[in-house]
Amino acid sequence: MSTGVTISSISDYAILGCGSVGYAVAEELVEQGKDVVIIDRDESRVESLRDQDLDARTADIREPEAADLVAERDVVLILASDVEANKAAVEHIRSRNDESQFLVARASDPVSGDELSELGADIVINPSSVIAESALRALESGELEYNAEKLARLLESTDSRLAILTQDSPDPDSIASAAAMQAIANHLGIEADIVYLGDVGHQENRAFVNLLGIDLVQWDEIDDPGQYDTVALVDHATSSQMSLGVDIIIDHHEAEDAYDPEFVDIRPNMSSTSTIMTKYIQEFDMNVSEEVATALLYGIRAETLDFKRDTTPADLTAAAYLYPFANHDTLEQVESPSMSPETLDVLAEAITNRDVQGSHLVSNAGFVRDREALTQAAGHLLDLEGVTTTAVFGIADETIFLAGRSKDIRINIGKVLDDAYGEIGETAGHSTQASAEIPLGIFTGIEISEGTRDTLLELTEEAVKRTLFDAMGVDGSEGSNGN
Helix, strand or coil, X not given: CCCCCCHHHCCEEEEECCCHHHHHHHHHHHHCCCEEEEEECCHHHHHHHHHCCCEXXXXXXXXXXXXXXXXXXXXXXXXXXXXXXXXXXXXXXXXXXXXXCEXXXXXXXXXXXXXXXXXXXXXXXXXXXXXXXXXXXXXXXXXXXXXXXXXXXXXXXXXXXXXXXXXXXXXXXXXXXXXXXXXXXXXXXXXXXXXXXXXXXXXXXXXXXXXXXXXXXXXXXXXXXXXXXXXXXXXXXXXXXXXXXXXXXXXXXXXXXCCCCCEEEECCCCCCHHHHHHHHHXXXXXXXXXXXXXXXXXXXXXXXXXXXXXXXXXXXXXXHHHHHHCCHHHHHHHHCCCXXXXXXXXXXXXXXXXXXXXXXXXXXXXXXXXXXXXXXHHHHHCCCCCCCEEEEEEEECCEEEEEEEECCCCCCHHHHHHHHHCCCCEEEECCXXXXXXXXXXXXXXXXXXXXXXXXXXXXXXXXXXXXXXHHCXXXXXXXXXXX
């Protein structure tokens, strides 16, 4: 319903039914300097309101007279505890054929709320829902305050150094979350290192680390792991190679209980660990640096596909907080890194070898040196006309690496790869992006040697394509290179 009312310029209000809710609203509006008239059928209550210098008048809001008394008001709040009386008031006001008044009505449950909306209320308020939402917000705030105090006590008990361990081959969310944890530790006077396993392979991730000057330490380069008496895992709850005990886990994914840490904060209702770490930055009342703010904002954007995937209100409020502190020129550079010769070679090979069935594309990039180039190739091929799902695979280190991407809402590419290879390899991912690693010997049954490279490539291509197209529900027997 279009009311023609500009809320920010409203000055004339009416409140019909002035119990405890109506009185609280009237008091707040008067405090803001608004002109408020109150209508209530209880004469003694009206007299009491007048004694407080409020403009109150006696009338039964069930009757047309009440609608006449508020006819010139921009906004009418119908807030009696008697829902039947509220329905009558809405009906009388709308029966005047005047759509310019903005009506807010109080309901008691979803059914009465629907009835009030059908009668013409612009906004329906259910006090029970409002109270519940307020209680949940207060609970969340209280839990965050409690957790921040507990985390601070744990960090301040550190005798030497804190090791902040990212996920293996860390992505932007993990790196940003680790940078935030390091900033919190420094704020509390604790020295901390960001430690990673694997490699920072993806070009965007390398650009992210380099442009923001984030100092990462490779686990294999640490001479004395015993220098760390406190260990925190951020954006993952397990580590396949790390031998130290774990004291802190912060993540937005549920995980198996691999450790028994003193501090755990896992929130699957948030789409990124960067969002959780932003809440801690705010709770500690820190001056967030440009580097950390930029990292966290990029972490949130990367994990939510620029707010297009599984975004929650918490992600949006965290991003809004970080936005003024972030360097947006740096963000643009991170999101548009130059393409390495290796990635260009992999992309060219993937384009040449593409096999398209309907809107599904599978391609063999051959033997590769940089497996992260497969992910970039899968992303670029998704831009081809008519293609909604891609999978690009290659061979490196006696392993088949596969990267999948999809923008088809009917396909969960993470489930597709798990169905295809979950029993013979490792898979990870979700509905739009996923990966798989399959031991080459197990997959082909051929012992690997220099003389079998071409044979392995042919067998791998045939088997991977057939398995993938089957998992996608596509007959891959007749392929096309898209020409």
